[in-house]
Amino acid sequence: MSGGTSAAPPRLGVVADDYTGALDVGSVLRERGHQVELRFGPPPPDARPAADVVVVALKTRTAPREDAVGQSLGAATWLLDRGAVQLYLKYAATFENPANIGPVLDALSDLAGADGRHPVLVCPAVPSYGRTVYQGHLFVGDRLVSEAPEGRHPLTPKDDPRLARLLAAATHRRVGLVPWEVVVEGAAATAAALDELAGHGVGYAVADVLCDADLDTLGAAARGHRLVSGAAGLAGALLGRAGAGPPAAAPDEDLAGAVVAGSCSVQTQEQLRRFEAVRPVFRFVPTMVAAGRDVAGEALAFARTHLPTGPVGIAATAPPEVVRREQAALGVEVAAQLVESTLAAVAEGLVGAGVRRLVVAGGETSGAVVARLGIARVSIEQAVAPGVAWVHASEALPRWVLLKSGPLGDPDLLLRALLADRRAQR
Ligand SMILES: Nc1ncnc2c1ncn2[C@@H]1O[C@H](COP(=O)(O)OP(=O)(O)OP(=O)(O)O)[C@@H](O)[C@H]1O
Numbered sequence: 001m002s003g004g005t006s007a008a009p010p011r012l013g014v015v016a017d018d019y020t021g022a023l024d025v026g027s028v029l030r031e032r033g034h035q036v037e038l039r040f041g042p043p044p045p046d047a048r049p050a051a052d053v054v055v056v057a058l059k060t061r062t063a064p065r066e067d068a069v070g071q072s073l074g075a076a077t078w079l080l081d082r083g084a085v086q087l088y089l090k091y092a093a094t095f096e097n098p099a100n101i102g103p104v105l106d107a108l109s110d111l112a113g114a115d116g117r118h119p120v121l122v123c124p125a126v127p128s129y130g131r132t133v134y135q136g137h138l139f140v141g142d143r144l145v146s147e148a149p150e151g152r153h154p155l156t157p158k159d160d161p162r163l164a165r166l167l168a169a170a171t172h173r174r175v176g177l178v179p180w181e182v183v184v185e186g187a188a189a190t191a192a193a194l195d196e197l198a199g200h201g202v203g204y205a206v207a208d209v210l211c212d213a214d215l216d217t218l219g220a221a222a223r224g225h226r227l228v229s230g231a232a233g234l235a236g237a238l239l240g241r242a243g244a245g246p247p248a249a250a251p252d253e254d255l256a257g258a259v260v261a262g263s264c265s266v267q268t269q270e271q272l273r274r275f276e277a278v279r280p281v282f283r284f285v286p287t288m289v290a291a292g293r294d295v296a297g298e299a300l301a302f303a304r305t306h307l308p309t310g311p312v313g314i315a316a317t318a319p320p321e322v323v324r325r326e327q328a329a330l331g332v333e334v335a336a337q338l339v340e341s342t343l344a345a346v347a348e349g350l351v352g353a354g355v356r357r358l359v360v361a362g363g364e365t366s367g368a369v370v371a372r373l374g375i376a377r378v379s380i381e382q383a384v385a386p387g388v389a390w391v392h393a394s395e396a397l398p399r400w401v402l403l404k405s406g407p408l409g410d411p412d413l414l415l416r417a418l419l420a421d422r423r424a425q426r
């Protein structure tokens with residue numbers, strides 16, 4: 001838990017479809033001064049949240065649809081049963097895997113009693129991350145998501161930037177648009193447009209967003225909505241600012257540190273390249289594991305050799321042509337599963353070797369690692385970049401973990417997290 005305790009029911013209950021995304025939204029809300037409780041995996045029935053904002057991190061983005069729906073419904077029911085005033089479905093700012101977002105939104109709409117008075121907002125935009133939506137098209141920087149490197153995810157590649165079309169293919173509800181020309185007029189005009197869409201039987205409203213002020217408008221228009229959906233941006237705007245918040249802690253730099261990376265995003269590739277210029281990194285690909293090599297054992301031997309002199313890296317991170325070759329050889333799912341299980345085993349071994357500061361790059365990878373380490377609940381501590389923060393697990397080792405979302409963080413993030421003087425941290 002971050003920021004003290006609260007006996008009142010949570011104002012916002014967030015169901016996040018991956019672990020790094022959960023930390024992203026959690027740290028954005030914490031930076032805005034809210035008390036945030038972050039839980040990994042389906043919450044136990046007897047757990048009692050004690051914060052303004054409760055984030056439940058699931059690994060449902062690429063799960064089979066029925067599992068994604070079942071787990072999301074379970075988490076949302078748990079949050080509503082504990083009095084959550086508003087529900088938020090958190091997905092990626094690049095709208096990863098709409099095939100799961102659609103049915104999960106349908107199930108949560110039914111559960112939350114989305115009453116037909118207004119459609120549920122669909123807002124992946126986070127302008128500060130370069131994700132904007134115009135005329136219902138998702139952009140990354142100055143490119144449509146379908147033309148940007150960020151759209152070439154190993155598991156969920158995107159060839160269509162039109163959000164309404166993507167979502168409509170995965171739901172029976174009608175999907176509409178709140179165009180920027182309306183959003184820019186303010187919250188009252190936006191709320192009226194949502195009412196009008198409801199009158200036309202629209203269940204989901206994609207919203208154009210070009211800047212943070214547009215998010216604030218949507219946040220104000222959706223304040224009374226029982227269910228809202230989007231990335232970290234709209235969640236921050238929904239609750240507004242609550243003050244400076246409590247001070248955040250950071251791990252001691254003397255603690256042994258390591259990074260395990262399964263993210264193949266362009267950002268992670270560059271962050272790792274810069275880290276590798278300073279510290280050793282063991283790299284592998286899943287065909288090595290499939291060939292029967294004890295890759296986890298080799299990686300741990302490598303780590304034990306180098307940990308005495310500083311942090312080390314273990315990575316499957318590779319450029320798109322290598323990932324394509326690996327996937328062609330093994331199949332997409334087997335390749336991913338071999339990477340994730342190897343990195344989870346490596347993480348466990350690193351903890352055994354004394355690592356107490358562990359950076360994990362990639363959402364799927366984080367899900368696998370956190371589950372293997374048995375981390376169920378953490379407090380969100382010092383941010384190292386927007387949406388990327390250290391978390392502290394008081395009930396599990398390695399105590400300090402930093403889950404880095406694939407596309408987030410500046411090129412020096414790994415250096416700053418594991419090597420730089422703490423005063424240099426943001
Ligand atoms: N060399 C490789 N060959 C094939 N698949 C790989 C390789 N390296 C990683 N992968 C797989 O690619 C996927 C990367 O997804 P992951 O969610 O971990 O990173 P990301 O998408 O960059 O991060 P985020 O979800 O935070 O945006 C994982 O399932 C991983 O197992």
Ligand SMILES: O=C(O)[C@@H](O)C(=O)CO
Nearest residue numbers: 021024092093231363405
């Ligand atoms: O919005 C994002 O890109 C991240 O929070 C995320 O979901 C990473 O998996």
